Amino acid sequence: MVTNGRSDRPLNCEAIEQLLTELENHQIKPSENTKNQLTEFQKLLKIFDEASIVVVTDKNGTIEQVNDTFCRISKYERHELIGRTHRIVKSGYHTSSFYRDMWKTISAGEVWTGEIKNSAKDGSTYWVKTTIYPICDDEGKPEKYVSVRTDITEGKEHEERMRELIESDYVTVIENLQNFVVKIKDQGSENYCLTLIEGRLAKEIELDPKYYQGKQVVDVFGEENEQLMFEQVQEAFNGETVNFDFELQGRYLHADFSPVFQDGTNKVIEVVGSVSDVTDLKRSELAVKRIAYHDMLTELPNRRKLEEDLTPQIIKAKKNSENIAVLLIDLDQFKNINDSLGHAAGDELIRGAASRIQQVGTETLTESASLYHLGGDEFLCLLYGVTKQEAKQCAENIIDAFDYPFSYRGGAFYQKASIGICMYPDAAAHSAELLKYVDLALLTAKESGRNTYRFFSSSMKDKLFSRFQIENDLRKALKSDTQFELYYQPINTTINGTLEGVEALVRWNHPERGVVSPLAFIDIAEETGLIVPLGQWVIRESCRQLRWWQGMGYTSLTMSVNISSRQFRHGSFVEDIQSILVEEGVSPKHFQLEITENGLMENTEEMINTLKRLREIGFRIAIDDFGTGYSSLSYLKKFPVTSLKIDKSFVFGLPNDLGDEAIVSSTIQLAHRLGLYVIAEGVESQDALVNLKQHDCTYVQGYYFSKPLPADQFTNEILSRRTKNED
The missing domain is CATH 3.30.450.20 (PAS domain)
Known part of the structure; x- marks a missing residue:
C-alpha cells in the first residue's frame, strides 16, 4: 500500500x-x-x-x-x-x-x-x-x-579508545617532560597570549599552567626578558623559526619557537615552542669561553677577546661620532726580571702591574676603560669616547703608577713602562690599523728612552714604511752576497800598545742608499730573524780574512765578532759556527765571540749551557757593553766568559768625570778578581788611555788608535806597523 x-x-x-x-x-x-x-x-x-x-x-x-x-x-x-x-x-x-x-x-x-x-x-x-x-x-x-x-560503530569506538589513550599518554608525556612546551596565539594587534604551557620545568620555575595560561607572553617570562620575548614571538608569527637563550630565576633557558601555518596558506595561525634548561651546558660553555678569552695569570681579557671587541667598538664609535684611544703598555726590559729573579717573580710582577693599571682606569675612566693582557709583558687599554687629552692623562697616570717599587719575598725592585697611543678616527680607520700604529707608537716611546709615552703620528708611518723597505732590501742583500762588507778596528794592549786583535764590524753598501749605518738595520735584522743568516755571513767572512792574515804571518791575531742573543738562541748555533770554522780552516782559540750584557740575561740557564759548550770547543767569550745592562753578579760569576768590554759611554768622560772613573775602576777590579781580561771601548784621547793604564785595564779600543777600516786599508795602515816577528 x-x-x-x-x-x-x-x-x-x-x-x-x-x-x-x-x-x-x-x-x-x-x-x-x-x-x-x-x-x-x-x-x-x-x-x-x-x-x-x-x-x-x-x-x-x-x-x-x-x-x-x-x-x-x-x-x-x-x-x-x-x-x-x-x-x-x-x-x-x-x-x-x-x-x-x-x-x-x-x-x-x-x-x-x-x-x-x-x-x-x-x-x-x-x-x-x-x-x-x-x-x-x-x-x-x-x-x-x-x-x-x-x-x-565498532571501528569508531576503537578509534575513540585509541584517541583517548593517545591523549592520556600525551598529557602524561607533556606533564613529565624535563622541559616545557608552549602554544601561542595572536589575539589581535600583536597581543600574543599563551594557550598552553605544560611541562615539569614550568612547575620548577614556578610557571603555574593554570595561572599563566591565557596571559600575554611578555608578562610570563619576567620584565628583563619582555622585549626579547616580544621580538622573538613576533618573528615567529612572521613565519620564521627562531631559537634563542635567556635567563630566568637564575637559570639559563633555551627556546625554540616555530610557526604553524593554515593548510595551504602562508598564514600563521599559532606558534608552538619548547623551552629547555641549559644551565649546566651554559655554565660549562662560559667556563670554556672564559679560559679561551681570559689570561689565566691576570684574569684579564686576552688578545683574542680584544680582537672580538675592537671592531664592534669602532662601529659603535663611528655611529655615535665618538673617539677611541688604544694604549699599548709594555714593561721596560721585563725579561731581565724573569732571567735574574726567576719566572715566579716575573709572574708576580705581571699581576702587580695589571692591578696598578686597572686602578688607574677605575679612578679616572671607569666606564670607558677596558684592560687586556696580550701576553708576556704587554697590556692594552681600550678607552671609548675619550678625548686626546684624556688619553694623554691616562697614559701619564699609568706611568706614574710605576714610580714606586714592587715587593717580592721581602725585597723591592723598580719596574718602568712605555706606552704607545693611537686614536680613532684621527690616526687609524679600522682595527688592524689601530693595532699596527699603536705598536709603532710604542716602539717610538722605547726608542725615546723608555718610561714615557708617544702618540702615533704620520711621520711614524713613514718610518714604518722605511723599516719595511729596509727589511725587503736586507733580504735581497743576503741573497746577492755582494752588498755587505766587514770593517776592522784594532784592539791594542795598554802595556806597549801592540796590536792584540781586531773586531769585525759589518757595513752595508746599499746600491741606492749608499753606506747604511748598522744602527739603521741591525735592530730590524734582530726583529725579523735575518740576523741569523747575516751573522753566519759575518762569521764566515771574518774567518776567511783571519786565515788570509795568518797566511801573511800574523798568526797570533784574535778575531772578535759580535753575536746577537737571537743567534745564541738559534738551536744549531754551536754546530753551525763550529762547522764554519772547520770549513774555513780557523782555530776557535783565535776567535772571540762578543755578546751584550742584556743578551746574556735572556734565558740565563740555557745561555750558560751554550757558553760552556763554546768554551769547551776553545772559543773566547766577551761580555760587550758591560755596565749598561741589568746582569746579576750572582749570574756573572757563573758565566764561562774570558773578558769584559767596558761600554764607551763610561770611557768618554775619563779622566774628568769622577762618576765614570769610579765605575771603570770598579769594573776593572771586579774583572781581575774574577780572572777576566778587560777591554775598554771608545778610547779617543791620550788622557783616557793614561787613566785606563793607571787602573790596570788590559786592552783598549777606539778612534784614538783607529776608526774601523776595510780589510785592505786595515792591512796597509795597521798591520804594516806591526812586524811579523811580534807574532
Missing part, C-alpha cells in the same frame, strides 16, 4: 518475491530472462540488505522507505520511521553547520559522503558511513534521496 509516495512495504529482497507473486496473480508472466535477473537482483539485494542501511526520502527529507537493517540498528519499528525525518535519530554530536553543508551538497544534485553519529531509540549511539544519492528530475532538481549507510 502506497500513500503520498510512502510505503509500508519493506525495502528488501522480500519485496522482489512479493512483486513476482503479484505478477502471477494478475496473470502476467515475465520472461525467463527477467525472472533470472530479478532472482539475481534478489540475491544481491539480500546481501546488500544485511550489510547496509537503505533509506528513501522525499526532497524534504521525509522518510518514505527503509530496510530492515535500519530498523534493527536504530531499534525503531518501520511504522515509527515512515513519515518522519532523520531528526528522529539525531544524536546532537554534529553542529548545525555540518548539516547545512550536507544539504547544500545534495540540494545541488551532488552525492554527499560522510560519517554521522546517530542515536538509537534506546539512547545508545552508533556511527554510520553515509552516502546520499539525489534522484533528480529532467531539470536536474532532486525529487528523492536514497541514502546508503554502513555501520562503522
